[in-house]
Amino acid sequence: MASDKKDEPKSRRDFLNLTAGAMGAVGIGSAVVPLIDSMNPAADTLAMSTTEVDISNIAVGETKVVKWQGKPVFIKHRTAEEIAEAKDINLDDLRDPQTDTERVQKEQWLVVIGICTHLGCIPQGNKSGQPKGDFEGWFCPCHGSHYDTSGRLRAGPAPKNLPVPPYSFLSDTLIRIG
């Protein structure tokens, strides 16, 4: 920038330009916020939907898949061996360390969101004949992540365990998810 004798009025003009520019940027910024935020979930979408599930007809060893907020939730009635397997584990071996007790309310019932934490596929292992993976839980066919009988990540590219949704037992045979 030229620095001649007319420095003073120029620097005053620079100040005005800069402040006007800064105010303009703030103005544009605050005008963009509603546009960006309109893409976030709308109020009706957010309104926590809940799903009630009758679990009396899920036999030991079986898994029921229910839809909650557009997402599949696995309700697994675990066998004694599966529970033992989930408990008998060295936490240091886990990528996302969690004990089985932290993940269940009643140990025979495992409730997890059935979405692979890698890239969102639905892991297999709920029906007989489907691969359950190397740890007897679930196997994601998309990129090969293995989950154990507590829904914890054991191998493959996923970073986290299958998440546990908020749920409560309304009675011994009825649970509410959400």
Add this chain to the structure above:
Amino acid sequence: MTASKKPKSDFKNPVVKWVDERLPIFTMMEKEYGAYPTPKNFNYLWNFGAIAMVMLMLMIATGIFLAMNYTPHIDMAFNSVERMTRDVNYGWLLRYLHMNGASFFFIAVYIHIYRGLYYGSYKKPRELLWIFGVLIFLLMMATAFMGYALPWSQMSGWGVNVITNLFSAIPFVGDSIVTWLWGGPAVGNPTLNRFYALHYLLPFVIFAVIFLHVWALHISGSGNPTGIEPKTEKDTVPFHPYYTIKDTFGLGVFMFIFMAVVFYAPLALTHSDHFKQFDSMVTPEHIVPEWYFLPFYAILKSFTSDITIPLTGYMFDNALVFTAKLQGVIAMFGSILILFVLPWLDTSPVRSARYRPLYRISVYLLLLSMIVLGYAGSQPAEGLMLTLSRLGTGYYFMHFIVIVPFLSKHEKTLPVPKSINDSVIQAKGSK
């Protein structure tokens, strides 16, 4: 130029003359597409910019009419596309032109980009021209991805799921970004609506960036297979009729192949799961993107082990983990972003691979690595395919980060001809 000094237009047609004196659009067209001096030694690889432009116009034209019959709602989208194919007059033609047009647009653009890599088209003074090109490529990928979502098939929905989930790899804010992208707790109606809006918008943005790309091209002038700049009038020919006719011929051959696919094998490039409606409760056995994304998908899948950064006790309670997922995502985006800085990675004064024997081998191997990655990307990531993905990914990055800067300094290049005219005469003489 002031208005008073402006020379009267030379056009004979009175209407053209009248318009041109008020808005010199005909003078501009004559200058940029008529007399525009162009190196006289283009080979057929120089057709593909024009071909890509024609493909964009074809995509916009068919897309507008498809949009008139499309319903962007998760319950109706799939059926509206099926109805288009079966009941709307010529709907089948519009749809097959549009879906295969995407593939052929990518074919043209991939050849166009590879030509740029081979002949060093990105070098000074064409860096900005190249950067606009990479930007167009990125916009095309976004547009194609969102367009693929619209039929709301199993592949559409699950493709959207997998690709949007990539953003969850971003530390701390990843999950909020994914929710923002979806507009809900899962891929659903808000997602489809916004994809439709953006899929309609982005082609026009691409059009604007192409305008800048061509503008920059006409400032620096076209490159050519020798990589040396035209010096005298002997080195150039006017764009019209020499290259209008050469581009038209190349376009004719390209269209012949395109039409053969549209009419005789319209579904050859797509997947059967693209014809089942999206079910958010059932993941297809094997999710694959369209063929033009496969090399990048293979790069994503080639990272499978976490790296633990042992900072425990210093800064964080738990060890900081650089997840395999984040590594894959960074590598996949990095594989394209690295093209932006290529003009500064390759500082060799010789542009064309013709006179760079070692660079030529490396850039051929780059093509091979892309083909290997493309094949590996279409297969499940295990065993040999995983090894191939890793080799391909390794070579891809080594080419740009190690080989190209190294060869820039140490390669012994062959002598370049004195002028474009000399190289043409030499080539004729040797026959």
